[in-house]
Amino acid sequence: MKKLLGIGIFCSLLLVNSGCYYDSEEHLYPQGICDTADVKYSDQVTYIISNKCFDCHSNSTAPISGSNQSWEGYANISAYLSTGSTTFISSINHVAGYTPMPKDRPKLTDCEIRTLEIWIQNGYPNN
Ligand code: HEC
Structure with missing residues (x-):
């Protein structure tokens, strides 16, 4: 690590x-x-999100630069995902009609996107 x-x-x-x-x-x-056999919230997911999203979506940065949406901590991200919204996945995939994320920065790598997708498809476990 x-x-x-x-x-x-x-x-x-x-x-x-x-x-x-x-x-x-x-x-x-x-x-x-791209090893996605054992995707864990505590490992790959936290690693990707903290590196690529926390500049704007941590508890401290969200009110300033992340439209008050914090992805820091399992409670915050799971609460957002539990609405069933596809915005999260659509934004990181740069789907038309969604604000591309990370905002004004390079797209996540295919492996990072796949890792997050698999974790969400698995029901975003707190593992
Ligand atoms: C440079 C700042 C910045 C970074 C980095 C960033 N975001 Fe955002 N994000 C924003 C802003 C600002 C908004 C508000 C929407 C807008 O500006 O269009 C937003 C909105 C969102 C939304 C929509 C929230 C909603 O329901 O309205 C999602 C989902 C999202 N971001 C996910 C991510 C993810 C996942 C990452 C990391 C991979 C990320 N963002 C990285 C600034 C950022």
């Missing part, structure tokens, strides 16, 4: 200057493997 975080930070730094975005999946998942 520490290693992943390090790579993530490294990649985010590169991302500012270069096209690292397109290879970030390879850095995160060696050999381009």
Whole structure:
């Protein structure tokens, strides 16, 4: 996890200057493997959301830059998802008619999107 975080930070730094975005999946998942066999809220989901959404959707940033929607903590995100709204998935997939998320930033990698989709399809367990 520490290693992943390090790579993530490294990649985010590169991302500012270069096209690292397109290879970030390879850095995160060696050999381009997207391992979604064991998706956990406490692991991959929290990792993706805290890195890609908390700048605007944490408890402290949401009132300022995330239209008061916080995805920090299981209670907040599960309450939003429990409405059955497809907005969350549609936004990260950049579906027409939805505000693309992360707002004004590069789209999540295919693997990140797939990971979040699988977790939601599984009924967003608090695992
Ligand atoms: C740079 C700031 C920023 C980032 C990063 C960001 N968002 Fe947002 N998000 C917003 C703002 C602002 C809105 C309000 C809608 C708008 O501006 O159109 C919003 C709205 C949303 C909504 C719709 C909420 C509703 O019901 O109206 C969803 C879902 C969402 N964001 C998901 C995400 C996810 C998931 C991520 C991370 C992968 C993310 N956002 C990253 C700023 C951000």
